[in-house]
Amino acid sequence: MINLTDLLRPIEGEPHVVIVLGKGGVGKTSTSILISSELSRLGRTLLVSFDPAKHILKYLDISKSAELFRVSDDFFVSQLDIEASAKELTSKYSNLIRDLFPSLSVLNLEDITKALKYAPGVEEEVFLNWLCDVYDMKDFRFVVVDTPPTGISLRTLTLPKLYLLWLEKLINIRERIVSLRYVIAKTLGREVKVSDPALIKLYEMRDRYSKVKEALTNPSRTSFVVVTNPEPLPMYELREVLKFLSEELATNHKLLVMNKVLPEDVAERLGTYEEQKALIDEFVSLPGRSVMIPYISNPPSKLEDILRLREVVVVVRGA
Numbered sequence: 001m002i003n004l005t006d007l008l009r010p011i012e013g014e015p016h017v018v019i020v021l022g023k024g025g026v027g028k029t030s031t032s033i034l035i036s037s038e039l040s041r042l043g044r045t046l047l048v049s050f051d052p053a054k055h056i057l058k059y060l061d062i063s064k065s066a067e068l069f070r071v072s073d074d075f076f077v078s079q080l081d082i083e084a085s086a087k088e089l090t091s092k093y094s095n096l097i098r099d100l101f102p103s104l105s106v107l108n109l110e111d112i113t114k115a116l117k118y119a120p121g122v123e124e125e126v127f128l129n130w131l132c133d134v135y136d137m138k139d140f141r142f143v144v145v146d147t148p149p150t151g152i153s154l155r156t157l158t159l160p161k162l163y164l165l166w167l168e169k170l171i172n173i174r175e176r177i178v179s180l181r182y183v184i185a186k187t188l189g190r191e192v193k194v195s196d197p198a199l200i201k202l203y204e205m206r207d208r209y210s211k212v213k214e215a216l217t218n219p220s221r222t223s224f225v226v227v228t229n230p231e232p233l234p235m236y237e238l239r240e241v242l243k244f245l246s247e248e249l250a251t252n253h254k255l256l257v258m259n260k261v262l263p264e265d266v267a268e269r270l271g272t273y274e275e276q277k278a279l280i281d282e283f284v285s286l287p288g289r290s291v292m293i294p295y296i297s298n299p300p301s302k303l304e305d306i307l308r309l310r311e312v313v314v315v316v317r318g319a
């Protein structure tokens with residue numbers, strides 16, 4: 001039986017975050033559960049799911065989101081409640097704007113908060129906020145992240161870089177405003193306030209996003225696992241994700257997983273043998289560590305079924 005934890009090394013940073021990416025339905029949740037269970041033998045492990053469909057609850061027979069559940073000794077799981085978190089986040093931001101800029105009372109913040117619920121980008125913001133917190137978790141040695149659909153995940157992972165560009169500009173503008181205000185107050189002989197809450201908040205945000213940007217691109221803090229199937233669309237997304245990791249994050253995957261590989265005779269019967277073979281050949285030629293998991297006739301629906309997949313994992317490339 002193979003040891004998946006060996007394939008995830010180096011895993012020195014604490015907590016070490018394993019982000020599992022891939023097209024919908026390829027087996028991200030199953031792989032995340034498998035990896036979490038393996039890692040939990042080395043230390044306290046949290047598996048957190050951002051999957052809006054909350055499939056993890058079904059696999060682990062859990063009834064509620066958001067709370068922390070203990071699956072076994074050192075294996076914990078949590079399903080993020082995106083809607084509740086989005087609500088919390090938008091009201092937090094409204095309060096922040098109200099506190100920082102009381103003169104903005106002309107804006108109806110209640111209406112803005114309500115409208116934000118349906119605004120594009122809210123899920124990405126919730127995901128990013130949570131990711132920022134993950135790297136500060138002291139209670140876990142490993143955190144495995146079961147991600148939402150690829151588009152949302154990749155957009156989220158680019159946000160720190162984008163935010164930092166905006167923040168530099170905003171900080172620049174705000175610093176100019178604060179220094180002008182200082183000069184004017186001095187000239188008029190008024191009391192001068194040195195600290196500016198808005199500027200402090202901007203510095204805090206810059207610090208938070210710099211840290212997560214650094215952690216995401218640091219292989220000792222973050223491992224990316226990409227899951228695919230021997231089918232055209234999942235393989236297309238695999239290529240897109242690999243391109244994204246190298247071009248946008250300047251990093252590499254730690255492990256590739258090709259799941260649901262059909263036995264040759266079955267593929268032949270289904271008339272997909274040639275197509276599957278070509279995609280497997282491509283997968284095998286990709287650099288870095290990779291494994292394959294065969295298609296099993298009883299699709300895993302419970303924790304025990306998923307853990308049994310470990311017995312059939314085949315290492316394609318171990319180093």
Ligand SMILES: Nc1ncnc2c1ncn2[C@@H]1O[C@H](COP(=O)(O)OP(=O)(O)OP(=O)(O)O)[C@@H](O)[C@H]1O
Nearest residue numbers: 024025026027028029030051260294295296299300
């Ligand atoms: N090796 C396998 N053989 C057969 N069926 C599998 C295998 N791995 C996973 N499945 C089945 O495929 C389906 C999708 O698996 P899973 O939920 O892990 O994928 P996912 O990528 O997380 O999907 P989603 O994008 O919907 O969250 C499930 O019904 C699961 O039981």
Ligand SMILES: [Mg+2]
Nearest residue numbers: 028029051055
């Ligand atoms: Mg899933």
